Amino acid sequence: MIDPIDPHQTRPRDLILELPTDVRTIEHAVDYVIGRCPACAEQARRLQLNFRVGLTEALSNAMLYGNSRDPSKRVLVEIAFQLGCIQARVTDQGQGFDPRSVPDPTTPENLTKPCGRGLFLMRKLMDEVCYNDRGNQVTLVLKLESGGILEGGVQA
Amino acid sequence: MGFQVSRNGDVTLVEVEGQLIVGNRQELKQQVLEQLESGDRKFVVDFSNTGYIDSSGLGVLVSLSKKIREQGGELRLSSLNEDLRTLFELTKLDTLFRIADTKDKALEGF
Numbered sequence: 001m002i003d004p005i006d007p008h009q010t011r012p013r014d015l016i017l018e019l020p021t022d023v024r025t026i027e028h029a030v031d032y033v034i035g036r037c038p039a040c041a042e043q044a045r046r047l048q049l050n051f052r053v054g055l056t057e058a059l060s061n062a063m064l065y066g067n068s069r070d071p072s073k074r075v076l077v078e079i080a081f082q083l084g085c086i087q088a089r090v091t092d093q094g095q096g097f098d099p100r101s102v103p104d105p106t107t108p109e110n111l112t113k114p115c116g117r118g119l120f121l122m123r124k125l126m127d128e129v130c131y132n133d134r135g136n137q138v139t140l141v142l143k144l145e146s147g148g149i150l151e152g153g154v155q156a
Numbered sequence: 157m158g159f160q161v162s163r164n165g166d167v168t169l170v171e172v173e174g175q176l177i178v179g180n181r182q183e184l185k186q187q188v189l190e191q192l193e194s195g196d197r198k199f200v201v202d203f204s205n206t207g208y209i210d211s212s213g214l215g216v217l218v219s220l221s222k223k224i225r226e227q228g229g230e231l232r233l234s235s236l237n238e239d240l241r242t243l244f245e246l247t248k249l250d251t252l253f254r255i256a257d258t259k260d261k262a263l264e265g266f
Contacts, residue, residue, distance in 0.1 A: 114215035
């Protein structure tokens with residue numbers, strides 16, 4: 001079992017999933033979460049593009065890099081559907097990493113590298129992306145105001 | 157979810173059904189590399205029936221494009237929907253690939 005989250009950091013949680021470290025579970029888990037969002041109909045694109053990408057990339061990073069594909073480790077997903085936003089927190093059982101160490105994948109020297117775009121896409125498509133100090137837990141926030149424009153410029 | 161591989165003249169056409177994500181990217185990579193090893197040099201990957209590509213899927217396209225270029229070939233893409241095009245534009249991969257509106261346009265003059 002994954003260690004309980006610090007209660008001082010805990011927000012209201014409407015949905016909690018604990019996944020095995022198996023990338024085949026990601027698609028179904030993301031579909032499950034999106035299918036239970038009460039704002040689905042009027043926020044279709046922000047959910048199907050922004051939130052789907054953000055949550056998928058967070059889960060991929062947690063399984064591939066956080067848990068190093070170790071099938072004995074788990075990934076905890078906590079979702080809160082709040083007024084005007086969705087919050088998703090993804091916690092792995094790895095050692096953590098420094099998100100500042102991930103280079104910009106759009107620079108000429110990195111553009112042809114096969115890796116390094118997951119965190120970049122999360123930052124571009126979500127309104128907030130915050131890591132804990134250890135670097136094994138990421139919290140994503142997507143605002144759901146109609147007609148809003150994300151910092152990354154992708155309009156809903 | 158899968159990949160349909162067909163021939164159109166000397167071009168290998170790969171149609172992605174469903175999603176290109178971390179869970180199936182190796183299957184696409186294996187299929188294209190097998191064709192490359194058998195002598196094919198021109199590839200079109202078509203996304204008419206693709207809903208989503210994640211960063212791993214983008215990465216495998218970059219990796220394949222590099223390997224094909226090293227062998228003197230080219231990988232072209234076609235039929236990106238609005239969301240997929242957004243992902244390519246955000247990551248600037250639209251500058252790395254020749255992207256056609258349809259697979260027919262991708263095949264033209266290849």
